[in-house]
Amino acid sequence: MKFLSAIMALALLAPVAGNAAKDHSIELKCEKIKVTVFDKKGAIFIDSIPGKDGPSKMDHVKAEQIEMMGFPVIKTRFVAYPEMGGTYGLYNLYTYDDGQPAVLTSEWLNADDQPMRPVKSYECSKPVEKMQTMPNIQSIGEMRGQ
DSSP: OHHHHHHHHHHHHOOOOSOSSSEEEEEEEETTEEEEEESGGGOEEEEOOTTOOSOEEOEEEEEEEEEETTEEEEEEEEEEOOSSSSOEEEEEEEEESSSOOOEEEEEEEOTTSOBSSOOEEEEBOOOEEEEEOOOOOOOHHHHHTO
């Protein structure tokens, strides 16, 4: 599973050369939420955000290697801003080297970074590598200049 975590980190940090029309991606299904990580600029898209048709591009993507209970973990943090309002979703995707399934957590926070509901945790399927076209959409943060 070290290979899998390395792929996840590379998908966020280093573009893959080659086919201009298709981009390397990694897809995970985390219960009802589909997470797609594209190499291109470390972009992450989520499907199944309530009230949204199709994928939503995430903002402020940051991947880092951390240690949890003595084991290396890649933690990928990203944010989903709503179209209106001062709240936002904070997501963390944890991928493990020891074969455990990835875990996605989500928090809904107000403008003062205070939680509006308890943290939700979703167990993810085994990641699937694909070559596919990255959706040509902006994130809410990009539209707002954040």
